[in-house]
Amino acid sequence: MEIKKFYIFPKPFWNSLIEVNISNLQKECYEIRKNIPSKNKSNLGQNSYHSPNLCNFKNPPEILKLMKQITKRIQAIHQESRRENVRLVDFWININGKGGSNVPHTHPGAKYSGVFYIKVPQEMKGGNLLFLKDYNERFLQSEENMGFFKQGYKFLPNDLPKIPVKPEEKLLIVFPSWLPHSVEPNDIDEERISLSFNYILFR
Ligand SMILES: [Fe+2]
Known part of the structure; x- marks a missing residue:
């Protein structure tokens, strides 16, 4: 009996x-933290900084260079098959100290979102970006709904x-901005710095 499986x-x-000057970028992020108060969004943890x-704001040179490079790439991603241009509407930096994390969320209203890593501790524990199935899909594929996995079954990506x-x-x-995601807690003392952003489309 032949049975074929498709996803x-x-x-x-x-x-x-x-390719950016990463140490200049790190310095610029710490300057921003010094001068602009934190804003709490999806961040958890006392040691977390989330810029507005x-x-x-008037941005320092390395961050401006980075944003140009990011825009170029998102434009290329979109224009692989579509006609519009992309426009940056929102970007912010996250500095996650020990225990810092982001709860599951999406970025409503945007088309493309993402993250660029500015500082990642060598001995990183935790701190992964997690892409999540949405709640409904998760339930439909759950053991409660589908039955139990056999012992030793190896999980497939799907x-x-x-x-x-x-x-x-x-x-x-x-x-895509609708894709649910979260960030695992940073389990070590060293800080992790990332920059997140939202792009919309315009004609
Ligand atoms: Fe996010």
């Missing part, structure tokens, strides 16, 4: 390395309720 509805995400939307992505300095991750 449908895959979800995209993109990654790209960006930095589109509304069975997993979450897919981890390991941060890396200079790594850009882009995903």
